[in-house]
Amino acid sequence: MRLRNIPGSREAVAADNRCVHTPEEAKGHWHEIFGNDHPVNAEVGMGKGRFIVDMALKYPDQNFVGIEMYESVLIRALQKLDRRKKAGEPVPENLRFIRMDARDMDLYFEKGEVDKIYLNFSDPWPKDRHAKRRLESRQFLARFDMVLAKEGVIEFKTDNEGLFDFALGEIEPAGWVLDFCTRDLHADTEAMKDNVMTEYEEKFSAKGNKIYKYIIHR
Numbered sequence: 001m002r003l004r005n006i007p008g009s010r011e012a013v014a015a016d017n018r019c020v021h022t023p024e025e026a027k028g029h030w031h032e033i034f035g036n037d038h039p040v041n042a043e044v045g046m047g048k049g050r051f052i053v054d055m056a057l058k059y060p061d062q063n064f065v066g067i068e069m070y071e072s073v074l075i076r077a078l079q080k081l082d083r084r085k086k087a088g089e090p091v092p093e094n095l096r097f098i099r100m101d102a103r104d105m106d107l108y109f110e111k112g113e114v115d116k117i118y119l120n121f122s123d124p125w126p127k128d129r130h131a132k133r134r135l136e137s138r139q140f141l142a143r144f145d146m147v148l149a150k151e152g153v154i155e156f157k158t159d160n161e162g163l164f165d166f167a168l169g170e171i172e173p174a175g176w177v178l179d180f181c182t183r184d185l186h187a188d189t190e191a192m193k194d195n196v197m198t199e200y201e202e203k204f205s206a207k208g209n210k211i212y213k214y215i216i217h218r
């Protein structure tokens, strides 16, 4: 994602009560934060938040956490919610955000506190020496393992064939199992029934790119 610094975004995110700011208020407290015992799902690298906002609206009986590294991107999701409120449209109560590098997931979540992790159109990091920065790498799978519930799953979508092939190759060495795999999600009527589009998915599928998806568990 091309990053444009947005002046004031750091301060705005730091002051926003839809964001959870410190490991102390987060870890082990997610059911208190949401005020219910519903499952907690996280999108890692949510970008401007279209997917996570739409998921939270679609599934009011589940909780959602949008994780994004940059304030200048995260603020777009907050602004999206502000616009909805101003327009009198429904605004999800079951949604929070964290500005962090997902490398620190275990500082913000207790083991078993996350039921599902969504990875959508993750940055590909094409250079071999950067492979461990890819969110689908075995290094990141080990971090996700530290927070996911026993039956937890990861759902990954991308239009990048190279990244998808890399991700498939990481599953077994990392101790995970493939549940579902398609190299053309949008041609799979059954899988599309529940599909919620991400910002990037809309952009790249409109260009004719195929969308790849897997679901994995341990």
Ligand SMILES: C[S@@+](CC[C@H](N)C(=O)[O-])C[C@H]1O[C@@H](n2cnc3c(N)ncnc32)[C@H](O)[C@@H]1O
Pocket: 001, 044, 045, 046, 047, 048, 067, 068, 069, 070, 073, 100, 101, 102, 103, 119, 120, 121, 122, 123, 198, 199, 200, 201
């Ligand atoms: C290409 S965008 C995709 C956005 C969105 N998921 C979508 O499908 O439209 C990837 C996003 O992941 C974020 N990101 C990349 N690595 C991350 C990390 N380690 N922790 C948190 N966010 C990360 C980037 O800042 C960027 O906003």
